[in-house]
Amino acid sequence: xxxxxxRSARVQASVHAAVRELxxxxxxxxxxxPLVAARAGVTPSTIYRRWGDLQELLSDVAVERLRPEAPPExxxxxxxxxxxWAEQFLEEMASPPGRAYIRDALLGDPDGSNAGRCSxxxxxxxxxxxxxxxxxxxxxxEVEAVMDRVVAPLMYRILFRPDRLDAAFARGLVAGLLxxxxx
Amino acid sequence: xxxxxxRSARVQASVHAAVRELxxxxxxxxxxxPLVAARAGVTPSTIYRRWGDLQELLSDVAVERLRPEAPPExxxxxxxxxxxWAEQFLEEMASPPGRAYIRDALLGDPDGSNAGRCSxxxxxxxxxxxxxxxxxxxxxxEVEAVMDRVVAPLMYRILFRPDRLDAAFARGLVAGLLxxxxx
DNA sequence: GTGCAAAAGCTAATGCTTTGCTTTAGTTGA
DNA sequence: TCAACTAAAGCAAAGCATTAGCTTTTGCAC
Numbered sequence: 001x002x003x004x005x006x007r008s009a010r011v012q013a014s015v016h017a018a019v020r021e022l023x024x025x026x027x028x029x030x031x032x033x034p035l036v037a038a039r040a041g042v043t044p045s046t047i048y049r050r051w052g053d054l055q056e057l058l059s060d061v062a063v064e065r066l067r068p069e070a071p072p073e074x075x076x077x078x079x080x081x082x083x084x085w086a087e088q089f090l091e092e093m094a095s096p097p098g099r100a101y102i103r104d105a106l107l108g109d110p111d112g113s114n115a116g117r118c119s120x121x122x123x124x125x126x127x128x129x130x131x132x133x134x135x136x137x138x139x140x141x142e143v144e145a146v147m148d149r150v151v152a153p154l155m156y157r158i159l160f161r162p163d164r165l166d167a168a169f170a171r172g173l174v175a176g177l178l179x180x181x182x183x
Numbered sequence: 184x185x186x187x188x189x190r191s192a193r194v195q196a197s198v199h200a201a202v203r204e205l206x207x208x209x210x211x212x213x214x215x216x217p218l219v220a221a222r223a224g225v226t227p228s229t230i231y232r233r234w235g236d237l238q239e240l241l242s243d244v245a246v247e248r249l250r251p252e253a254p255p256e257x258x259x260x261x262x263x264x265x266x267x268w269a270e271q272f273l274e275e276m277a278s279p280p281g282r283a284y285i286r287d288a289l290l291g292d293p294d295g296s297n298a299g300r301c302s303x304x305x306x307x308x309x310x311x312x313x314x315x316x317x318x319x320x321x322x323x324x325e326v327e328a329v330m331d332r333v334v335a336p337l338m339y340r341i342l343f344r345p346d347r348l349d350a351a352f353a354r355g356l357v358a359g360l361l362x363x364x365x366x
Numbered sequence: 367g368t369g370c371a372a373a374a375g376c377t378a379a380t381g382c383t384t385t386g387c388t389t390t391a392g393t394t395g396a
Numbered sequence: 397t398c399a400a401c402t403a404a405a406g407c408a409a410a411g412c413a414t415t416a417g418c419t420t421t422t423g424c425a426c
Contacts, residue, residue, distance in 0.1 A: 228407080
């Protein structure tokens with residue numbers, strides 16, 4: 001039986017908060033389950049039972065931090081919207097903390113559900129941009145096309161080839177997609 | 184000072200072998216540093232000092248296993264070569280063991296060098312295919328284009344969206360790239 | 367308000383990890 | 397070839413994360 005309210009929710013909130021605080025204060029490396037438990041006012045066994053281990057807990061917290069806080073900015077046309085979004089996405093994800101969150105999210109994720117959530121966040125944002133373009137009467141590519149041609153190359157490089165990544169590369173991906181005759 | 188030969192090399196080899204044997208015998212989850220050390224005929228502190236922790240050791244071993252063993256098959260033309268390679272790449276990487284190796288390689292990789300090596304392996308294979316095509320007089324895209332339009336989308340889905348991945352998707356990516364007027 | 371069950375607390379035992387010191391063995395130069 | 401030097405491995409004890417069994421709390425349903 002799932003118990004979303006009451007003590008369970010309080011414990012979850014205080015543990016997440018403890019992770020964020022300690023991460024900010026002492027850095028990612030210093031985190032341990034007993035340390036987080038002490039800050040959260042909880043016994044370590046509670047964390048082990050609910051999350052399994054430190055990695056799964058960090059994965060949960062990382063996914064929360066990767067959730068976009070606002071819909072993408074409306075700049076008036078599809079190309080501008082997509083380019084601005086791609087640049088911002090790259091900037092956030094390629095930054096040292098962004099990279100750490102992505103790694104953590106993938107890391108403690110036995111069934112892939114957290115990774116799926118990250119991908120869904122990006123798809124949602126893209127979908128908003130594309131829907132706006134369609135409302136304006138613009139021709140717009142499919143969400144999947146944007147995922148394959150913009151999001152995937154950015155994420156691949158962030159994970160596998162940390163060097164030579166800049167805003168121009170993101171713009172080029174968007175331009176390449178929008179220039180394709182077959183959208 | 185680096186000492187590539189002698190005892191260091193023997194220890195490295197026997198530790199790697201121990202990881203592979205135990206992984207096959209008892210499964211990935213059962214691995215611990217003391218267990219690997221015992222099998223390798225080494226003290227645990229040796230492993231901790233050389234690799235830091237279990238994850239970094241597994242990352243090293245995983246990269247070895249992701250190294251391609253043979254150059255890609257020559258089927259006579261670029262489209263066939265690339266499609267066959269993409270399908271095989273997907274099959275290997277998306278399989279449960281393949282996914283485990285990718286995760287391990289990314290996971291215990293503080294500086295990103297192991298991830299870079301994985302990416303370089305794929306780029307090398309692609310490069311062989313493209314060079315063969317050029318030799319035949321075919322027009323061929325740049326390696327970077329193949330990485331962005333074929334490898335990246337495959338890897339992105341393997342990592343972030345494990346469902347809905349099949350050979351047809353890989354073929355579609357290759358076809359989409361080769362159909363592009365601007366290569 | 368009573369009963370049930372999920373989740374948290376507590377505690378002791380286990381064993382992974384770290385660390386300081388010693389020993390082994392590969393490398394260099396006479 | 398031998399001796400000095402030093403990187404790397406062995407050893408052992410201390411520290412601490414993790415697990416597991418049991419008890420207690422607390423949310424939920426009747």
